[in-house]
Amino acid sequence: MNQIEPDSALSDDAVRHVAHLSRLALNNEEFAGAKKDLTAIFTHIDLLKSIDTSGVEPLDHPTELTNNTRDDTVGDSLTQEQVLANAPATKDVYFDVPKVLGGSA
Amino acid sequence: MSSVNIQDLDNFNAFHEVWDETESCSGSLQGMTIAIKDNIVTKEGTTTCGSKMLKGYKSPFNATVVDRLICAGATLVGKTNCDEFAMGSSTEHCAWGPVLNPWDKTRVPGGSSGGSAVAVAARMCNAALGSDTGGSIRQPAALCGIVGFKPTYGTVSRYGLVAFASSLDQIGTFTQSVNDTAKIMHVIAGHDEFDSTSNPEPLPDFLGNLNTPIDNLRIGVPSQYRGDQNDPAINTAITAAIETYKNIGATIVDIDLPLTDVGVSTYYVLAPAEASSNLARYDGIRYGHRTSEKCKDLIELYAKSRAEGFGAEVKRRIMLGTYVLSSGYYDAYYNNALKIRRLICEEYKEAFSKCDVILGPTTPTVAFKIGEKTDPVSMYMNDVYTANTNIAGICGISIPCGFSEEHGTPLPIGLHLQAQWHDDVKLLRIAQMFESSTMFHKQSPECCS
Numbered sequence: 001m002n003q004i005e006p007d008s009a010l011s012d013d014a015v016r017h018v019a020h021l022s023r024l025a026l027n028n029e030e031f032a033g034a035k036k037d038l039t040a041i042f043t044h045i046d047l048l049k050s051i052d053t054s055g056v057e058p059l060d061h062p063t064e065l066t067n068n069t070r071d072d073t074v075g076d077s078l079t080q081e082q083v084l085a086n087a088p089a090t091k092d093v094y095f096d097v098p099k100v101l102g103g104s105a
Numbered sequence: 106m107s108s109v110n111i112q113d114l115d116n117f118n119a120f121h122e123v124w125d126e127t128e129s130c131s132g133s134l135q136g137m138t139i140a141i142k143d144n145i146v147t148k149e150g151t152t153t154c155g156s157k158m159l160k161g162y163k164s165p166f167n168a169t170v171v172d173r174l175i176c177a178g179a180t181l182v183g184k185t186n187c188d189e190f191a192m193g194s195s196t197e198h199c200a201w202g203p204v205l206n207p208w209d210k211t212r213v214p215g216g217s218s219g220g221s222a223v224a225v226a227a228r229m230c231n232a233a234l235g236s237d238t239g240g241s242i243r244q245p246a247a248l249c250g251i252v253g254f255k256p257t258y259g260t261v262s263r264y265g266l267v268a269f270a271s272s273l274d275q276i277g278t279f280t281q282s283v284n285d286t287a288k289i290m291h292v293i294a295g296h297d298e299f300d301s302t303s304n305p306e307p308l309p310d311f312l313g314n315l316n317t318p319i320d321n322l323r324i325g326v327p328s329q330y331r332g333d334q335n336d337p338a339i340n341t342a343i344t345a346a347i348e349t350y351k352n353i354g355a356t357i358v359d360i361d362l363p364l365t366d367v368g369v370s371t372y373y374v375l376a377p378a379e380a381s382s383n384l385a386r387y388d389g390i391r392y393g394h395r396t397s398e399k400c401k402d403l404i405e406l407y408a409k410s411r412a413e414g415f416g417a418e419v420k421r422r423i424m425l426g427t428y429v430l431s432s433g434y435y436d437a438y439y440n441n442a443l444k445i446r447r448l449i450c451e452e453y454k455e456a457f458s459k460c461d462v463i464l465g466p467t468t469p470t471v472a473f474k475i476g477e478k479t480d481p482v483s484m485y486m487n488d489v490y491t492a493n494t495n496i497a498g499i500c501g502i503s504i505p506c507g508f509s510e511e512h513g514t515p516l517p518i519g520l521h522l523q524a525q526w527h528d529d530v531k532l533l534r535i536a537q538m539f540e541s542s543t544m545f546h547k548q549s550p551e552c553c554s
Contacts, residue, residue, distance in 0.1 A: 014428075022381065022427045023388070024420055025408035037421055037481050038428070044482050045438070047370045051445055058443030059450060061272045062258045062498025062526075063302055070298035082165040086392035095390055098406055 010039050111182055111229045114553065117205040117214070119223035122150045123183040127175070134292055135178035137285075138230040142221045143184040144191050145234060145276065146265040147171050154267050155189045155199040158387050158394045158414030168265020169300070170234060170276055170293045177292040182230050185220030189416045190384065191236055191269045193217045194244055194487035195478065198418045203475055206249060207550040209514045212472040215245030215487070218279070222249040225279045227553040232289055233279040238270050239372050240467075240491025242277045243503035247467035247519020250505045250548065252280045252536070256290065256529050258498030259304040262297030270379035271302075273372075273495040282546055283504065283537045287311045290529070309530045318538050319531065323460040324350055325360035330465030330490060339466045342507030342518040347464065349542050360456045360463065364449050368493035369485055371449065374429050374442035375496065381426030384419070387411060421481060450497045457525040462535050465490055467503040467519030471512070490521055500529045502536050505545035517545075 015035045019026050026034060080093055089096035111123045121143050129135075141147055144154045146164035153159040167175070174181060188198040196204040196219025204219040206212040207227040214223045218235030222245035225233050235242040237255035246253020255277045266276055276293070280286045291311040297303045326347065331340055347357055389395035389410030396409035415423070429438035456463060469489060478484045494501040506520035520539065524532035540546055 015424075018424050018428045018431065020408075021431060022420075022423045023385070023404065023407040023411055024415070024423065025405070025412040026420075027412075030412075030417070030420070033417070034421065034424060038425060040480060040482050041373060041421075041425060041485075044485075045370045045374055047367055048374070048438075048441060048445060051364075051367060051448065053441055053444035053448070056444040056447055058440050059447035060443050061302075062450070062496075063304070065259070065302060065305075068301045068303075068305060070301075078165050083391075085165070086162055088389060088393070088395035097390055098400055098403065 010035055010042070114227060114229045116552070117207055117210065117223045117227060118202050119185055119204055119220040119227065119229065121153060121155070121184045121186045121201050121220070124149055124181065127181050129175045129178050129180060132176060132178035133288065134174060137179050137232060138182050139174055139179045139289070140182050140185045140221055140224040140230045140233040141171060142187050142218050142233065142235045144187055144236055144267040145171065146267065147181070147184065149181065150184055152184065152267070153200070154191070155187045155201060156414065156416065156419070157200045160200070160394065162392060166265065169262040169297045171265065173293050185218070185224050185233060187220055188217035189419050190267070190380070191217040191238060191241055192380070192418050192422055194240070194484055196220060196245070197475060198416055200416060205475070206472045207552055208250065208516055209472065209512070211474055212516070213248070213475055215248035215472065217241040219245050221279050222246055222251060222253065225249070225281060226251050226550065228549055231281070232285055234276060235279055236266055236269070237275055237277050237495065238273045238376060239495050240488045242279065243467050243491050243501055243519065243521060244487055246279055246503040247521070248472040248517065250517030250545070252283055252286055252505070252546065253503045254278050254286045254290070254533070255494060255501050256294065257500040257527050259302050260294050260308070260500070260529055262300040262303045264297055264299040268383040270376040271383065272379060273376055275495070283533055283540050284315065286502070287315045287533050290533070304527070311530055311533065315534055315537055317534065318353070319461060319534055322350070322355040322535065322538070323358050324355050325358045325456055325460030325463045327360050327362040327365065327456070327463065327465065329362050329365040335466055335469045336471055336509060336511070338471070338507070338509035338511055339469065339518050343464070343466050343520070346506045346520045346539065349539060350464070353538055353542055358460045360459055362452055362456060364445070364452050365489070365493065367445060368449065368496060369489055371442045371445045371496055372488060372492035373425070373485055374438050375446065377422040377426030378430050378439050379426070381423045381430065384423055387414065389414070418481070446496050449493050453497050453499060453525065461524065462532060463523040465521050467491065467521035471509045471516040471518060494523050499526055500524050500532050502532055504536050504540060505548070506539070506543070507545060
């Protein structure tokens, strides 16, 4: 049997932490909803605890393919104009972004 | 079929965009009108994934499947609405409004490829492409009374499919017949050097022997697929489908798939985990929505842009996935789910040693009312019979097998057939055996016959 510790009710701190890691600025209503929904979902997911997985190797992908690469040859690529075409803000030939320094990552 | 017709016919919000005649070559799909789910990129029009995040996004390239359809002469008619980033089972979670079921406009068409299913069910076009990560083709096909096929993982290139959960996503088809499924698969299947997970082995011929029945067909019926969790009309239709197969010579084999019940839970660890990583690219910098609020730093810009651009279900899944991958929870949730994934594969291998195909209902219920399922867990249970197909990467198809008359209007029921890795052609032949013995696929909703 596995050692999953269910978070039957996620704490405010846990939800705040996961929202930060997810890069999602939630308002108060969304925060409360997320807490309620994630708690319900994790309660359901805890069904997985009933499965004996001792000695089982994880399987992260359904194919057995490895190193399935194409030839390393020069081909067409997007133009600068194409790359910038969908950007929300550009300046000359660059993506325009607000000041990066000064905040905390 | 002209685009004007589609706009006139689309009383269901199936299309996000209807195109004028697009250029195509001559080929095996000449004369066939095909719609494209809005999470598959096209140079024509926009690709929004049903999200405000990608409103107005214009792809600089076509998905491989789109190029192949054009080269085969298909007429592409437009983009169909879907649940945002293909996350949902009802197509209610679309930034451009819910899609309505043509059999009963107060009900959902299923999802996430609801628009594609409705476009075909309401006879607005001959076929549509969708994507299936946990049932997103087969479930809406069942709820709309048409054929929906999810090929074996790696059979169809994912290049140009906007990534949701890369180890589960697979492009497939919506059609009015198994024959049309085979015709389109013949064109879109096959190795693509731009998708490193696409199968490099040569594929069998999808068309050649489609009408040749399988000799000594063994059909596995798991006890877990039948019971009180299903609508009574669905159990009745499945019993009748089994009788149909018996009448054409198939042997029914009892099999056991005890991990059916944990499939949804496994899926809702694995799929959100991959989604949280894949959707990290939407940062409001190079493309996609950017907040107009003033931000003190780049992280705040990301967080506000994403909060404004994504809808509730997408946010929920990103947080769920981020949580199960986060320090302290990775082993307990994500890695454990990967172990169960192997057990699910082994369970299928064992089952397929006894049968050619596994039979059951595609969904436990017929189409439900719009707004009926408000809590996420009950919505997720729609995938109970379809999620494990993706977890294992095998192929599955939903074909029409009856109607429920319990709701005042006939509502379609889907027969779900699953076959093992790379048995796609065999699966279509087995589906064709059923279709050629029944008339369910010929029925269309009253509005659109």
